[in-house]
Amino acid sequence: MTHSRPTHVTGPSRGRSRLIAGALSAVLVLLTAAAGPALADSFDDQKASARARAAAADARADAVAASIEGLSAELGQAVLDLQVTQARLPLAQAELVTAQLELERTQREATLIAARLVDAQAQEVAITETIAVDDARGEEIRTAVGQMARRAYKGETAATSLSVVMESTSTADFVDQYGMISTALRTQTQALDELEQMEATNRNSQARLTAVKDRVTELKAEADQKVVEADAAKAAAVAREAEIQQLIADQTAKQAAIASLKSQAEAEAAQIDAEANAxxxxxxxxxxxxxxxxxxxxxxxxxxGKPARAPAGPTGNIPGAIFGNPTSISPMHVTSSYGMRLHPILGYVRLHAGIDLRTYCGTPLYAPRDGTVQWAMSRFGFGNQVMIDYGFINGNSVMSSSNHMTSFAVRSGQHVDQGQLIGYSGNTGTSAACHLHFEVYVNGSTQDPAGMLGL
Structure with missing residues (x-):
């Protein structure tokens, strides 16, 4: 408990306990959500990193619980709600930046893919046109060659070297006819060579066209996917922007609600102080x-006339670790230390007059030293409390209280031995979660129990 003279609301409340514990878990999830996956190279490093993150998450959970301890259910829930909002806001802002960067990335990639698609489609058109032109030219050549073949078949151009000699009327006529034959043969050969080359080129163009068409199909699919990704990133950014605006509005509203509860907080703080003073x-x-x-x-x-011991009076400090472990958790785990703590509503520091030790709901609590039970009763803010008197140590009166207990196993006036069961831990009084708030009174005033517990 935050016995800042801390403490509030009387009696246990399972419903409130579950409500606050659930909200506290939500804060923990939100806060740990910020810690990313382990990037360590080795498995040992990953385990160490995971343990460190778990310890940090536990520390944050303890800090959140400590901040609302000492407040009544209504005040504690108001503060917890505000902390949930304040914890979520920076995460939402970081997620917005991530979504905006993702949107920019997908838009850049979409632009590049669109340019590649346009280029590939232009290549497809150009290759298609080249093939069409070559097909037309090839058809012309095949037609011309076919005509020459038909004329030769009909004997229209069946001239031979002998016929040229026999039919020539003069030397000049021989030369002319032979030249014509040679020219026709060269033309035919050139046409066939051109047709063969053109067909080879066309086969290559067809292969290129197939590849370009496949690439166009791939680019279209990529472009469609980028549209989907960009839409998702845009939707995420819009959602985060809307969430941030809502969180800011909620934060303002919750701060106003807490401000309106200030007088209640002041009254409860005064009542807590009165109980502590009592x-x-x-x-x-x-x-x-x-x-x-x-x-x-x-x-x-x-x-x-009998020898008598001098009346007890303070003669020195308490000598070191005089107490055993009052919890069933070994080793003891401190969740909140003795000292000054900022009040989450009133805004000033108050004394947290004890030490909070980790326990779980319904776990055993023990007498830390031989002593006598002064009382086992419910006190405002402290919940169910067992006060044990250990007599005088070095002339100093030493007592301790165990608070927020679910139930008692001892009664007033009963002698207890160190390690004897005195009750079970709980969440009674103004406690945010099951734990042991342990206080030590030296000569009637609280002192830091850490050294006396050997911590």
Missing amino acids: IEAELADIIARQRAAEAAAAAAAAAA
């Missing part, structure tokens, strides 16, 4: 009566 006054009275009894005993012994 406890110290009761302990001071007990100590005064104990010292008076010792003094009376010493006086009576002196009057009877």
